[in-house]
Amino acid sequence: MLELSHLHYRYPDAEQDALVDINFKIQQGQCIGLLGANGAGKTTLLSLIAQLITPSAGQLRWQQQPSLGLVPQTLAFYAKLSSQENLHLFADLYLLKGQQRQQQLSLAIEAAQLESLLHKKAGQLSGGQQRRLNFALGILAPAQLFLFDEVTVGVDSISRQHLLNAIKQLKQSGKSIIYTSHYLPEIEQITERVILLNAGKVQLDIALAEQPSAHNLVIEWTSGIPNELVRLCQQQQLDFQQQHNSLIIHALTQPQWTTLLTHISHTTPAPTRMNYSKPSLEQLYLQVSGGQL
């Protein structure tokens, strides 16, 4: 539904591009997690997709007339209006009428659990309730693409799960979603694809189902790491780290794991603990981004 092709953006008076040669497509019904450290270019990319700025070079190609639903990180409503007045105002601004208006309003109110807060002034809601209202105003839009930016910050765990379920429902109804969060388990839970931005470039664009099959291995000893095992890792050119009495080996393939296991079984002293597991998104992110959060 949206294709970004060789997209560049440079801020006025800046010496270098904030975004460099960005290429990816967003399919209908797809949910993409957008990750990146501070200053990586997430804000610029979201501003381009939201059509707040125009690219310096390259193209944003929409299959249909662009229609966006936004949930920005900053609270985007009128504090002196009640929740209901805010919802009706934005329903008017989204040009919602008749049955569609009623449906969208009900959906948004239910998803954000605002039923008991409708007559309260938005400015008098608690921080978490304001986030929920902000969310409701975003999903009220009859849009095809939704941009969610840190929507669950400050929201209690039950409401958070409710919001995430609402996003999943949007996805199931064929809406496309771009979701940014620093809370990576959330991204794992609702997105099927992750794009990692670093210094304005796409550093990683990966479908979570295609996450590398390589595993991580953590081995612990009570007193020191055996030297012959460190030498073996060096000979095999493995990606490893030594931390006190622990050896952490990244991206271990099945044959490497088998070889290593044979050596460990003949090494003394024997390890006290071994953990062989698929890396989480957080571990993958830290590995690819070089530890920058």
Next chain:
Amino acid sequence: MRLWALSIKELLLLSRDWHALGALFIMPGLFLVIMAFAMSAINQDELPAVNLSVDIPNPSPASAFFLAALEKQLPQSQVQADTSTNQITLSPTFAEQLHDNPHQGPKLSFPANSDTLSRQRIRSAVTIALAQTRLWDFLIDSELISDSAPLAEQLQQVQLQTQSELEEYQILSSGAVGNRANASQMSVPAWLIFGMFFIVLPMSNSLQLEFQSGVLVRLRALPLAQSTLLLSKLIPYSLINMLQFVLLFSLGFFALPLLGLPALSIHGNELAYFVLAICITSACCCFGLLIAAVARNTEQALLLSAGSNLILAAIGGIMVPKNMMPISMQHIAELSPMSWALDAFLTLLVGQGELKDIALWCYYLLAFALCTGAAGVILLHRRVQNTLWTTQN
């Protein structure tokens, strides 16, 4: 539909903003009443009573006639036996001296706190009363008036001899008329204009709040045309300006007389007032756009709105009438749009002018609106275009 929804929203927000309502309605209303009271002694339609005491050491028919003639000249004056007030002392030979030429009149004594206007009024009244008494004396001697007639009748006959009909014409709306305005004519338009210009405050504040929150991002992504966004500010605030015009004018018309102040008498045709109100509203709202574009946050918007309004009012003859300023300041006053608006109002209220008489000031106000509005639109366009997706990362 969007313009309507945004305009209604703006009015709803304003109705819940007690500070803005105070600045738009209560503050100018209070200023209007207080300043009307403070200026109530200036250019009154009826001059205030003068306190004086008349010392007559040797009462005679002549002194009685003089006293009657004097009271006629100073109606409602209180003649007291208090020596601390303005005093007129007749000589013991007052009646005998009436034929003297040159003539020595009564002695006038003024206490230090007696104002210039009161002294002048007493001098004029004594001069006229004395001339009438001397004429009376001549007419009695010539037996043209009977000394047995009642004193009031004698006075009336003398007045007939001394009174002339004067033809008086007003050359309407010519030149500056501020020095002829009474307390209501000066206070009502002055503080009305001041209050109308305070529309800048909520208007710029409203735009700043939209810039500072994520609302503008949401509006831009609708997408919402910038013209709709600007009109959604201009239309409701123009209506508020017109409401201020009606309410504060009504306050001058209906409420001031209840407080013992002269009522605002509205001269000229209604169209001229309506056109003037439109011109002032245009100037205020366009100025509001400029302030909103220049300010970077709500604090700056407050400072710029209040600061610029106070300066424009101070130099524009709102706080101190222009005719009380030195000439150099009067020239500087001509730079303030508040001064143009006030001059136009005074031309209608005091000079009883018509639309053509205020046309020049209306052009000035519209030119001010055009310049500030154009600058505001250009700067706001840039700011809106530079609005990015906001994050706290």
